[in-house]
Amino acid sequence: MLQDFEQYLKNKYYSQNTVKTYLANFKKFLVDMHIINVEQLNNEIFFAYRADLQNKKLKGQTINTKFEAIRSFLKFLYNSKNIVAPACEVKQARLRIRLPEIKIRIYDRFYKKELSINEIKRVLRTINKDPNKFYRLRNTILIQLLASTGLRISEALQINIDAAITGRVEVVGKRNKIRTVLIPATVVKVCREFRKHRKELYLKNQKLFIDLQDNVIKSQTCGKMLKKYGVSAKVKLQKLFLHNLRHFYTIDCINQGMDLNTIAQNLGIEDMEVLKIYQSRNLKHLQEQTNKKGRRLLV
Template sequence: MQREIEEYMTHLEWEEKSPATRSQYRRDIEAFFRWTPGGEVTKEQVIDYKGHLREVYQPASVNAKLAAINGFFAFLGRHDLRVKQLKIQRQAFCSRERELSKTEYLRLVRTAEARHSDRLSLMIQTICATGIRVSELHSITAEAVERGEAVIQLKGKTRVILLSGKLRKKLQRYLHRRGVKSGPAFVTRTGRPLDRSSIWRMMKSLCAEAGVESSKVFPHNLRHLFARCFYAIDRDLAKLADILGHSNINTTRIYIISSGREHRQRMDALRLVL
């Protein structure tokens, strides 16, 4: 089966799936085959595995793992083994444990500055002020800063991200201090672009000192904060979807849901309880 998995990984690469997506699919597929007793895979086994996943993971994670193995079965022509994903009703608000507030974000930035880590501080601000994915950070280059816009290419799509005047000036000063004249702005000591795990780890290191719960601190949450702040001012969901690079506007809706606290305030404002 390992040969078929490798062939599927090649197929995903031709489909221009990102390296992170391919790695996750590989892990999920291999986890399924480690769980199965061996021999010919049956639909009953896949259904049992779905039940196992429901006991261990949250519904969204279950569906992500099912998507991986369903895609693999389809690649093999075994559509009979595919199982239905869980039905999840969209939540009208996000949990307090996951939502990063603007105040908490600013505390993270100031903590990085207090540590004299200008790279980490500016990196956090760049992701949050543009709404880019952490995997797109390498597109913020010296050339992009000079133009005032970055060209993002991902999953066969190209979009242009504008750099605000204040962010551009900060990046220009940073690049000048670092002596960077071309290529990615944020690199390691050896000149390689910072990877996702390094950025994640650097951000997590700020949590205790900044007084922010670690469950809220990860690069993608900066993208969510950008979306909420942008929508609060502009109220143009279609424009926000274009900026974020979403093909489906329903994906963008997930990014702008309010917190439970805000949801309660709006419900109280209805004055329907005497």
């Protein structure tokens, strides 16, 4: 049944990481609570599980993620096996699931950790000093691409160099959703120079981000590269993670007045609540400016 559950998740177009996490969380639940049959999937066992997780001092978000895996399994039982677990009921042909939930407050985890445009420029200037032309071009493209498009690193690593030079690429995001991403002309120009240099080195791999051995680089390699150049550029280490370039893009778009629907489409996300957090960050800045003007009038 667990194998069928795994296939069910894949058919829902969840990413490999999501499928892996859901399976791991559900298997851990089965082991911890000694579950051996469907009849045990009742409210009593779920509340006992929540209490156990809270005693271990896990964060509310972590606990909710674990219960989300259980919720998916209960849906799988109903949709694929026609089994209604004790914690569920069917009303008006709809499955209703009663699971414990930890109420959490969504907050901006990256407030005051974002990269400024000056910090990104310092990183790019440091990259530009690299004596190896191959690394200089490749790493410049990577930073500029992520900061100017909001791409996830997993999406950027999918891109072929010939497609990048057209200025228009298609990437597969979360839940296998395909979206079109436009690449700025400044990045396209560097891509052309990079392609020419790669031909001189007799590299044949068509992916945009490769190494000198003609292999596609991994996201961990990209992360280490950002930290290496970032530290040299005297940027705080806590700011040097690749996803922060996606945050930079989002904040920059909001500051320029782009509407949230367009930003969400460009980023390939569905949860508008995330963008509203960034929008509230902008309100904080306006409040700070207002307070400064008020203090100027003090006598």
